[in-house]
Amino acid sequence: MVVEVKDLSIYYFTLNGVVRAVEKVSFNIEKGEWLTFVGESGSGKSTVAYGIINLVPSPGRITGGQVLFEGKDLTKLSPEELKEIRGKEISMVFQDPMTSLDPLRKVGDQIAEVMIEHGVDEKEALKRAKELLRSVNVPEDRIDYYPHQLSGGQRQRIIISMAMAFHPKLLIADEPTTALDVIVQDSIMDLLDALKEKGTSIFFITHDISLAVERSDRMGIMYAGKLVEIGKVDQIIENPHHPYTQALFASTPDLWVDKKISSIPGFPPDLRNPPPGCRFYPRCSVFQSKDELKKVCDVVEPQMVEVENSHFVACHLYR
Ligand SMILES: Nc1ncnc2c1ncn2[C@@H]1O[C@H](COP(=O)(O)OP(=O)(O)O)[C@@H](O)[C@H]1O
Ligand code: SF4
Ligand SMILES: [Mg+2]
Incomplete structure (x- = not known):
């Protein structure tokens, strides 16, 4: 295992309130694997990426949890120790390359x-x-x-x-191809693949599910600051368990070629005041249709459970 993220929470302390952007997120990145996080804009993907390398921009701060990189907790290292790791053992590629280049x-x-x-x-x-x-x-x-x-x-x-x-152990790529046309996008993905072939683990972030499916070994789905499902790509695509994952896929034309496209009703919550219990409950059709879930989903936070080998879901349907 290259990285072990445990119960990571990251808040932005703004003048208008505390944005609970990432809440108790846990996952691992294995050596030489490609892990992709998908989720709508604002779901906390970039904040997780910044959290891993302990570079959360102000007014953000890691408020809890650990990021173990080869056993060292990166949330506890000094700026000098982090500088030694960043760029050499962990590299980053962002959506806008100009943020990393001196003009x-x-x-x-x-x-x-x-x-x-x-x-x-x-x-x-x-x-x-x-x-x-x-x-x-x-x-x-x-x-x-x-x-x-x-x-x-x-x-x-x-x-x-x-x-x-430096043949980094981990490359974090946050929407690196979003601003590029499809052909260039493909060639950038090929470069990341080549890095992976040499043993680098890839943590890739995208809002584009078809891009996530293409090259990844595993994928995670984020909703409103929470990781709601994670597993091997085949498991997630063939057998999505979380009602949000199912709704997200049903709203993605590329994946659902012969099925009816349906958008998810409502909007993601304001993360200054997220819903109690499951953050998806106000939009969840399953919650609305099952009486036994009332007073559960809107009160108790669902924990991750393993529904099949290496496939985890945080939803009260699978307790
Ligand atoms: N610098 C910031 N100050 C305040 N809130 C922020 C800041 N950056 C991100 N956020 C908030 O944190 C949440 C997660 O954002 P982000 O990690 O950028 O999501 P994603 O990358 O999935 O689009 C959003 O609600 C966003 O508005
Ligand atoms: S925990 Fe309840 S509200 Fe949340 S996704 Fe599962 S069924 Fe829906
Ligand atoms: Mg982002």
């Missing part, structure tokens, strides 16, 4: 800098930077370009090349 410096220098920071000498680092560019199919002469002279796809490749500099 005023040549990309070659920026790739080399990642290595220099971790002790590689300058000449060697620049040589490696060229090799890395080639390995992500960016022409070597781009080493002297500034970020704005490159396309969005090339910029994202450059971020991935930085991640590849």
